[in-house]
Amino acid sequence: MTERQSFHELYTKRLSQLRAVERGLCFGRLDYDDETRFYIGRLGMFDDDYEPLLIDWRAPVAQAFYGATPARRLDIRRRRHLRTRGRTVIGIDDDVLDLDGLDEKERRGLSGEAALLASLTSGRTGRMSEIVATIQAEQDRVIRSDLAGILVVDGGPGTGKTVVALHRAAYLLYTYRQRLARSGVLIIGPNATFTRYIDQVLPSLGETDVVLATIGELYPGVVATSTDSPLAARVKGDPRMADMVAAAVVQRQRVPDDVLEIVVDTDVYRLDRATCLRARERARTRARRAGELANRARRHFVRDVLSALTRQAVDRLGRDLLEEADVEDIRRELASAPQVRAAIDGLWPELTPTSFLADLYSSPDLLAAAAPDLGEAERAALLRPGPPSAQRWTPSDVPLLDEAAELLGETDLAVFAASAAATRDAAELAEETAYARAGVELQQVYEQLDIVGNEIDPVAAGVAARYRDSGAAGPLSDGMLDDRGWVYGHVIVDEAQELSAMAWRMLMRRCPARSMTVVGDIAQASAPGAARDWAEVLDLHAKGRWRRERLTVNYRTPVEIMAVAADVLAAIDPALEPPSSVRDGDRPWCRQVEAEEMPEALQQVVESELADLDATPQPADDAASGQEGEASGATGEPRGPAGRLALIVPDDRLVELVEVVRSAHPEAAVGGSPAVLDARVAVLTVTQAKGLEFDAVVVIDPAAILAGSARGAGDLYVALTRATRRLGVLAAGPLPEVLARLRVDAKV
Numbered sequence: 001m002t003e004r005q006s007f008h009e010l011y012t013k014r015l016s017q018l019r020a021v022e023r024g025l026c027f028g029r030l031d032y033d034d035e036t037r038f039y040i041g042r043l044g045m046f047d048d049d050y051e052p053l054l055i056d057w058r059a060p061v062a063q064a065f066y067g068a069t070p071a072r073r074l075d076i077r078r079r080r081h082l083r084t085r086g087r088t089v090i091g092i093d094d095d096v097l098d099l100d101g102l103d104e105k106e107r108r109g110l111s112g113e114a115a116l117l118a119s120l121t122s123g124r125t126g127r128m129s130e131i132v133a134t135i136q137a138e139q140d141r142v143i144r145s146d147l148a149g150i151l152v153v154d155g156g157p158g159t160g161k162t163v164v165a166l167h168r169a170a171y172l173l174y175t176y177r178q179r180l181a182r183s184g185v186l187i188i189g190p191n192a193t194f195t196r197y198i199d200q201v202l203p204s205l206g207e208t209d210v211v212l213a214t215i216g217e218l219y220p221g222v223v224a225t226s227t228d229s230p231l232a233a234r235v236k237g238d239p240r241m242a243d244m245v246a247a248a249v250v251q252r253q254r255v256p257d258d259v260l261e262i263v264v265d266t267d268v269y270r271l272d273r274a275t276c277l278r279a280r281e282r283a284r285t286r287a288r289r290a291g292e293l294a295n296r297a298r299r300h301f302v303r304d305v306l307s308a309l310t311r312q313a314v315d316r317l318g319r320d321l322l323e324e325a326d327v328e329d330i331r332r333e334l335a336s337a338p339q340v341r342a343a344i345d346g347l348w349p350e351l352t353p354t355s356f357l358a359d360l361y362s363s364p365d366l367l368a369a370a371a372p373d374l375g376e377a378e379r380a381a382l383l384r385p386g387p388p389s390a391q392r393w394t395p396s397d398v399p400l401l402d403e404a405a406e407l408l409g410e411t412d413l414a415v416f417a418a419s420a421a422a423t424r425d426a427a428e429l430a431e432e433t434a435y436a437r438a439g440v441e442l443q444q445v446y447e448q449l450d451i452v453g454n455e456i457d458p459v460a461a462g463v464a465a466r467y468r469d470s471g472a473a474g475p476l477s478d479g480m481l482d483d484r485g486w487v488y489g490h491v492i493v494d495e496a497q498e499l500s501a502m503a504w505r506m507l508m509r510r511c512p513a514r515s516m517t518v519v520g521d522i523a524q525a526s527a528p529g530a531a532r533d534w535a536e537v538l539d540l541h542a543k544g545r546w547r548r549e550r551l552t553v554n555y556r557t558p559v560e561i562m563a564v565a566a567d568v569l570a571a572i573d574p575a576l577e578p579p580s581s582v583r584d585g586d587r588p589w590c591r592q593v594e595a596e597e598m599p600e601a602l603q604q605v606v607e608s609e610l611a612d613l614d615a616t617p618q619p620a621d622d623a624a625s626g627q628e629g630e631a632s633g634a635t636g637e638p639r640g641p642a643g644r645l646a647l648i649v650p651d652d653r654l655v656e657l658v659e660v661v662r663s664a665h666p667e668a669a670v671g672g673s674p675a676v677l678d679a680r681v682a683v684l685t686v687t688q689a690k691g692l693e694f695d696a697v698v699v700i701d702p703a704a705i706l707a708g709s710a711r712g713a714g715d716l717y718v719a720l721t722r723a724t725r726r727l728g729v730l731a732a733g734p735l736p737e738v739l740a741r742l743r744v745d746a747k748v
């Protein structure tokens, strides 16, 4: 790289960083007792004399902005929250921290309450946004917690677990930049929609070097798009699957019951059981000593078997007539004879993880031998009729493929060649992307500096245009996903309560140092085989090396809605404490109809909810409306967008109810599709709604959601807590007892 290129890279990186953080760049000020003053912002900046102009929110000095309280002032007199539109300050809120005489309740109060409430009631866009100006003290503790060990962050719905985990990623990348830039940060989310929902947060904090993925994306080359039955998903997540995979690998190394005859040309060769047993044992022993995996250990077995066959040929031809070189030729010929290869493959096949698992799923005998502990029905749930080549993968298969890869290791030349080609492709792609990105940035710098276009390297400009048109803007660190063996510096797991034991095993391999942030809420668990408590999962992998922080305040759901959800939580486990909400909102409503009235009632409900949302437009998002070209009004002036409505339905009614809604609203989005985040009306199952939020939510047929699975109450709890403003329940038949409070409050 030339010096010119290096400079360009440096400056363009800084330029794009500055662009990304421009909105609300400076949001706070700290006034100290000794008159010192610091401005806090999304990025650090210095003046020409290297005096700090702006302190990065992640710097140690900035911690006081989030942590200081009247009871623990940290020498701070005043904390000022600045609200900006574009580059203009349009409002300030002051917390005076040295005011004597505040009562205990006020002392314990939220920091920057006015700023927080302004932020919570401002317009939402369907995408999660950063909260850097209003991070609360309990959240800040989580964000700045040490890198080492596993930090479990649990808390009820809307307590900011996701957003805090993302800010923690930004904090860790800032504080441990050297270490984490090399090894990378992996963030695991529950599904692709969720990944899209959160993918703007880190770039808006100036960080792009993270990998966002789902469990189903962690095995390179496999696209896990199929779905399992609940039973199959539970069985595949069961820790006994590790034993099953191990047993199945060993069982694929066979010996003949008696003698295996191999006919090459007209000669008959015999492999007897004892020879094969000996060869297998020797191969296994050598592999154990050398730490070799099954595909590698196979070479020892092949060598011994070929020696036995060569001996038979030599004896037939007459040992005395043959030179050393002749013997070697015979051996080589035998090694390449298709009949010999087929015989050896039958005894000790070379297997890719996908071929191995596909074989296993398609054979009742292989399954019965490898998993004798599973019940009939459990094994049947794993069985996939049809040839192995037609196998379609599900997200629950991915940890099993990973497990198999750990035991089988690399395969033959073809696979080596394929992976070499893939690596080459990835490297070429990375190089081209980097080049293109540099081109785009170069162009931007030139534009900024008012340099005419013909001074730009035309090749770079061409590639840049291609890159821009392709919409490829993902971080270069995505390449890490192509490497199954990549070890990440830190792993963040969101909605972690849903992960199976097998998924945890896979994730732990991606981070042997066990530097992780695990975020979730056991009460919201719904996946078959999901964890029942954190210790059950984490003691197994990191006993004594995990700690827990709890978030207690709900920033999403208004008090009135949370009261309804709290009854469901008590039904899940009376010992669980609901988070306390910080906002008031509309009273939730309920309506009961007979099953056959449901379609008509649903259509009415959609119309009336949309009308309600239209009648109460969201207040302006001050910082957002400062974007160039956007009309600005006075602070707090009401403004669209008019709000999004989600209909959360039982799994088995999704298709039917989508049709009903679409007959009046053809543009309604269905859960799982990319449109769901932006659409005015979305119809989703609970699983599809997990982690997301909407302005208004109507839960359809709650009794069916409750009865839908063993963890139906958890599902209902998730459904009820997705709303930021309005909640309704449309019941088919009687309202479930657990929602009795709605009957009392109902506005029917």
Ligand SMILES: Nc1ncnc2c1ncn2[C@@H]1O[C@H](COP(=O)(O)OP(=O)(O)OP(=O)(O)O)[C@@H](O)[C@H]1O
Binding pocket: 116, 119, 120, 128, 129, 131, 134, 135, 136, 139, 155, 156, 157, 158, 159, 160, 161, 162, 163, 164, 521, 524, 555, 556, 690, 691, 692, 693, 721
């Ligand atoms: N300190 C804060 N300032 C402003 N908004 C916040 C703050 N903390 C959380 N929020 C907002 O509250 C909402 C809920 O946050 P988030 O989705 O992270 O919660 P969660 O605990 O992951 O919820 P769930 O368990 O239901 O998925 C988001 O819109 C988030 O931006």
